[in-house]
Amino acid sequence: MSDDSIQDVLAQAACVASAQTPPKIRIRNLGKSFETRRGRFAALDAVSLDIPEGCFFMIVGPSGCGKTTLLRILGGLESESSGSVEIAHSGSGRPENSMVFQGDSLFPWMTVWQNAAYGLVMRGRPKTEIKETVGHYLSRIGLSRFADAFPHQLSGGMRQRVSIARAFANDPEILLMDEPFSALDEQNKLLLQEELLRIWDETRKTVLFITHSVDEAVTLGDRILVMSAHPGKVKMVVNVPFERPRHVLELRARPEYGALVYNIWDELRDEVRRARAQDEEGVRS
Structure with a gap:
């Protein structure tokens, strides 16, 4: 693929098209703080997002940036400290959400x-x-x-x-997934990504999926939220321009895939370093 073609893909990724219909999830100025022994800790600060119906929405960010807190608020497991979350219900009587956790959650x-x-x-x-x-x-x-x-x-x-x-x-109307594949070896992770994509292609549910892997975010997602170090804020939202259905290994062999992963990691790297510096400062204080 030519350099011009790769640049076209990156240009598409940098631009998130406005939804033609009202969003499934509307988040406005969302904030969440916790009381700790060291005082008040801000996990999220002024997060505003629109997530369309049927979007496979990925969330990446450094450890401690509030990714899981955001998901728990959307799942009704936490309440926000400020701002608002609005979910457009279908009125079908289906459950609002289901969650898939990082750890083993089977009975x-x-x-x-x-x-x-x-x-x-x-x-x-x-x-x-x-x-x-x-x-x-x-x-x-x-x-x-x-x-x-x-x-x-x-x-x-x-x-x-x-x-x-x-x-x-x-x-469910919305599927919430908190690093569901993070504990698996690479072979099982690739197989599960393929299986998840096949099942999702049948249903086109609205999915919010947390991951630490930029590769996984680009492989699965329609849009990717890159969050800042805590307090978690929206650093950028990236549109993933690759067509569906997707095949994991074929997609990863494409040069424009590697270019997009690199660009997102380039944005994320400074936030990871800042999060590490915050952790080190916390240990010293």
């Missing part, structure tokens, strides 16, 4: 099938719907023959696949 006393069906059972959905939906998603993640297994009988990658199946089976 150890339940089988794979029971874990995947949990949200639907709690919502009182008909047995025929549960059977069809859970069967579909276990098939999509390649775990149909493990339906009667318990979590302790599965590998870490298999357990995360069940967590993803459970989240999609519950059919």
